[in-house]
Amino acid sequence: MNKPPDYSKGGPNQVSKLLKSLYGLKQASIQWYAKLTSHLLDFGFSQSKADYSLFVKTTNDSFTALLVYVDDILVASDSHDSIAALKVFLNDHFKIKDLGPLRYFLGIEVARCSQGIYICQCKYALDILADSGTLGSKPIKVPMDQNLKLSKAVGSTLKDPSIYRRLVGRLLYLTITRPDISYVVHTLSQFMATPTSAHLAAAHKVLKYIKTTPAQGILFSTASSLQLSTYCDSDWASCPDTRRSVTGYCVLIGNSLISWKSKKQIVVSHSSAEAEYRAMAATCSELTWLRFLLTDLQVDHPQAAQLFCDNQAALHIAANPLFHERTKHIEIDCHSIRDKILDGSISTSHVSTHLQLVDFLTKALPFSVLHTHLLKMGIVNFYSPSCEGVLQHTSATSCYSQGPSTTSRLPSTDYTREEGPD
Template identity: 55%
Template sequence: MELPPRLTVQREQKVCRLLKSLYGLKQASRQWFAKLSNALISYGFVQGNSDCSLFIKKSESSFMALLVYVDDVLLASDSILEIERLKTFLDEKFTIKDLGRLKYFLGLEVARSKNGISLCQRKYILDILEDTGLTGSKPAAFPMESTLKLSANDTNLYEDPSGYRRLFGILLYLTLTRPDLAYSVQVLSQFLAKPTVSHHQAAIQVLRYLKAIPGQGLFFPSSSDLQLKGFSDSDWAGCVDTRRSITGFAIFLGNSLVSWKSKKQVTISRSSVEAEYRALATTTCEIQWLLYALQDLDINHSQSALLYTDSKSTISIATNPVQHERTKHIQIDCHLIREKLQQHVLKLFHIPSRLQLADIFTKPLGSLLFHHNLCKMNIINIHVHLEGGYWSLPSHIESMELKRKEERLKIERKLEDES
C-alpha cells in the first residue's frame, strides 16, 4: 500500500501495512463471517438450520437470538443481563458500537407500543422522492392500473436505461416492508435489459403511489396466536410475452404477515389448474421453511398449518393421487403437496375468490379490492397524522370490510367444525 497523499517522512521510505480489511476484497465478506460465526459459536451460540445468519443460544434461564447482516447485528433476548454480557464479549473481540434499542436498521424504521410493533421505510421513501424530483407530484391511489399490460416488444425505448435500473433496485428494497409493491416491482423487473417509455411511466406511477402513503408498513400485533395460515393464488398466462403464469402467496403467523411473494413461474402451464397447483407447491415449500425457522426459535408449532386456495380442482388433485391423466404432465416435484398433507404438516381448504388475499400478488387490482386486501394484511400507516391525513379509508370500504370479516368468520367456523 502507498502512503496517503501529503504524508512525508524525512529520510525514511515506508509503506502502510494492511492489518484488517472488510471491504474491497473478494473473500473479505466470507472471511469476516467465518471469524464472527466462530466467535459466536465459541460463546455458546448454535447456527440456525433454516438461516445461516441466525444464531440461537438457549439456557434454562434465558433465550437469545442474534441475526447478522454483514457487519450489522440484531440481538433479541428475554434477559438484559445476558445481552450485556454478550455485548462485552463482542466489544472485546471486534470493538463494536452499541446503538441501543432497535429503532432504525438498514433503512427500516421500528416503532413499538403496547399494541405491537410497526415496520416501515418512511425516511427511505421520502429520500427517494426527493432524489427523483417527485416530492411535489400528484399522489396516486394504487401502484399500477388494473388494465395495464406491459410488453418487452415495445419499440419506444427509454433514453436512460441505467437510471431505470437504479430506480428498480430502490423499489426492490422497498418490498421488504411494502407487500403492496410486490406485484408491480415483479412486473417492472422484467424489462431491465431494454426499458421503454411506458415502463418508466409505470415506475413513476409506483413512486406517485408512495407519495400518497410513504409511512405505510407492516404491523405485528402483540396479542396474536401462533397459527400459520397461508393463501395461495395464481394468474394463468399473466405474462403477455411468455404466457407464463404468476405465482402469489401470503403467509401469516396469527394475524401477522410474515412472508409473501409475487413471481413468474419458470414453465408454461397448460391449464389454470396446473398454474394454481404450481403456486400451491411453492407456498407449501415456504410454509415448510417457516416451520424450520420456528423450530430454530424454539417455538412449538404442533398443529397443522392452514393453506387456503380458491381452486377446488387443485384441492382435488392434491388430495386424490388417482387422477393420473390430469397430472401426468406436471413435474413430480409439485406433488410434494400430497406428501405434506399425508404428514399432516398442513391442511388444505377452499375459499371464495373474493376472500383470496394472495390475489394482490398475481395481478393489478382496482382501488377498492386493492385496499381491502391491504387492510386484511395488517398493513397500516402510523404516520398518517404527519402526512396531513391524506389517506383515510373510505366509508364504503369500511362497510365492505366488516361484511367480509363476518363472511370469513363463518367460513373459518365451518372449517373448524369439519376438521
C-alpha cells in the same frame, strides 16, 4: 496474492502468503464472517440451518437470538442480562459500537406500542421520491391500472436505461415492508435489459402511489396467535410475452404477515388448475422452511399449517394421489405437497375468490379491494388517523455495528463503521 509493485524481495514468479485479511480483498468478508461465527459458537450460540445469518442461544432462564447482516448485528432476548453479557463478550474480541434500542436498521424504521411492533421504510421512500423528482407530483390511490399489460414491444426504447434500472432496484428494496407494490415491481423488473418509455411511465406511477402513503408498513400484532396460515393464488397465462402464470402467496402467523412473494412461474401451465397447483407447491416449500425457522426460534407449532386456495380443481389434485392424463406431465417436485398433506403438516381449505387476500400479488386491483386486503393483513399507514399517536419509538431490542465489510452501504443508513479484527 500478487506482490505489491515496489516489493523487490523474492523471484519474479513468486507470490506472497496472506497472513491476515485486508479491506478491499475478496476474502475479507468471508474471513470476517468465519471469525465472528467461531467466536459466537464458542460463546454458546448455535447457528441456524434454516438461515445461516441467525444464531440462537438457550439457557435455563433466557433465550437470545442474534441476526447478522455484514457488519451489523441485531440482538433480541427475554433477558437484559444476557444482552449485556453478549455485548461485553463481543467488545472483548472486536471493536464495536452499541447503537442502543432498535429504531432504525438498514433503512427500516421500527416502532413499538401496546398493539405490537410496526416496521416501515418512510425515510427510504421519501429519499426515492426526492431523487426521482416526484415529491411535487399528484398522488394516486393504486400502484398500477387494472387494464395495463406491459410487454417488451410497448413504448420506445430509453436512451439511458440506467435511470430505469436504478429506480426499479430501489423499489425492489422498498418491497421489504411494502407488499402492496410487490406485484408491479415484479412486473417492472422483467424489462431491465431493454426498458421503454411505457415501462418508465409505469414506474413513475408507482412513485405517485408511494407518495400517498410513504409511511405504510407492517404491524406485527401482540394479539396474534402462533397459527401459521397461508393464502396462495395465481393469474393464469398473464404474461403477454411468455404466457406464463404469476404465483402469489402470503404467509401469516396469527393475523400478522411474515412472508410473501409475487413471481412468474418457470413453465407455461396448461390450465388454470395447474397454475394454481404450482402456486400451492411453492407455498408448501415456504411453509416447510418457516417451520424449521420457528423451531430454531423455540416456537412450537405442532398443529398443521392452513393453506387456503380458491381453486377447487387444484385442491382435488393435491388431495388425490392418482395420476391422470391432464396432470401426469406436472413435475415430481410439485407433487411434494401431497406428502405434506398426508403427514399432517399442512391442511388445505377452499376460500372464496372475493376473500382471497393474496390477489394483490398476482394482478392489479381497484382501490377498494386493495385497501381491504391490506388492512386484513395488518398493512397500515403510520400517519393515518387510526394510527396517529399510538406507536411509540421504544424497543427492548438492541443493535450495534462492528467488523469489516466489502459491501457498499445503503445511502439511507446512518450507522458508523468500526475497525475490524486482524
